[in-house]
Amino acid sequence: AQKITQTQPGMFVQEKEAVTLDCTYDTSDPSYGLFWYKQPSSGEMIFLIYQGSYDQQNATEGRYSLNFQKARKSANLVISASQLGDSAMYFCAILIRDSSYKLIFGSGTRLLVRP
Amino acid sequence: GAVVSQHPSWVICKSGTSVKIECRSLDFQATTMFWYRQFPKQSLMLMATSNEGSKATYEQGVEKDKFLINHASLTLSTLTVTSAHPEDSSFYICSARDGAKNNSPLHFGNGTRLTVT
Numbered sequence: 001a002q003k004i005t006q007t008q009p010g011m012f013v014q015e016k017e018a019v020t021l022d023c024t025y026d027t028s029d030p031s032y033g034l035f036w037y038k039q040p041s042s043g044e045m046i047f048l049i050y051q052g053s054y055d056q057q058n059a060t061e062g063r064y065s066l067n068f069q070k071a072r073k074s075a076n077l078v079i080s081a082s083q084l085g086d087s088a089m090y091f092c093a094i095l096i097r098d099s100s101y102k103l104i105f106g107s108g109t110r111l112l113v114r115p
Numbered sequence: 116g117a118v119v120s121q122h123p124s125w126v127i128c129k130s131g132t133s134v135k136i137e138c139r140s141l142d143f144q145a146t147t148m149f150w151y152r153q154f155p156k157q158s159l160m161l162m163a164t165s166n167e168g169s170k171a172t173y174e175q176g177v178e179k180d181k182f183l184i185n186h187a188s189l190t191l192s193t194l195t196v197t198s199a200h201p202e203d204s205s206f207y208i209c210s211a212r213d214g215a216k217n218n219s220p221l222h223f224g225n226g227t228r229l230t231v232t
Binding site: 035037042043044045047050091095100101102103104105106107108 | 147149151157158159160161164166172206208210212220221222223225226228
């Protein structure tokens with residue numbers, strides 16, 4: 001069975017500082033994708049960054065980077081230069097192929113950026 | 116960028132009635148659509164996966180006769196909550212995958228907040 005774990009229910013960070021949100025996963029599938037989504041209080045899911053299991057380099061998208069450690073099965077999200085608007089829920093998710101493709105979410109981390 | 120439209124954004128209905136939620140991919144063909152349910156302060160739980168032209172695949176514990184899913188075209192999937200009860204009150208959100216692009220991110224609708232009175 002596939003599993004994805006986010007061990008930090010809540011995090012604080014000072015504005016303009018960097019923060020790392022943890023994510024570990026467990027899958028026997030050799031081919032998978034890892035995603036991070038942001039969910040503000042309004043509820044919409046905003047795609048942030050993607051890492052494929054065969055990608056050699058860590059993914060980066062602007063202020064977001066993914067610290068992918070395949071052997072440790074971790075895919076931590078690093079947000080640099082935090083902004084007040086970064087306050088939201090952050091979900092790590094794994095895309096696996098079962099009978100069809102499925103995106104399974106972790107429990108989420110609530111990030112609060114302090115001014 | 117790819118857009119998924121979900122309608123309605125919120126609905127209040129009486130216990131025992133049925134509610135239909137639509138999910139449309141606006142600028143791509145969605146061979147697969149996913150329906151999630153999210154209770155307050157919890158994560159998104161996958162309810163079912165719908166593939167165009169075939170029956171939906173439901174996750175364990177999800178009643179397929181209660182949550183009817185139809186994916187009749189490559190751009191539209193619907194979720195019907197039948198004989199709704201107060202415990203069905205939740206945030207329902209759909210997502211769609213662009214079948215033409217490998218490893219593309221799932222694009223999400225803005226969700227539907229259902230309240231059953």
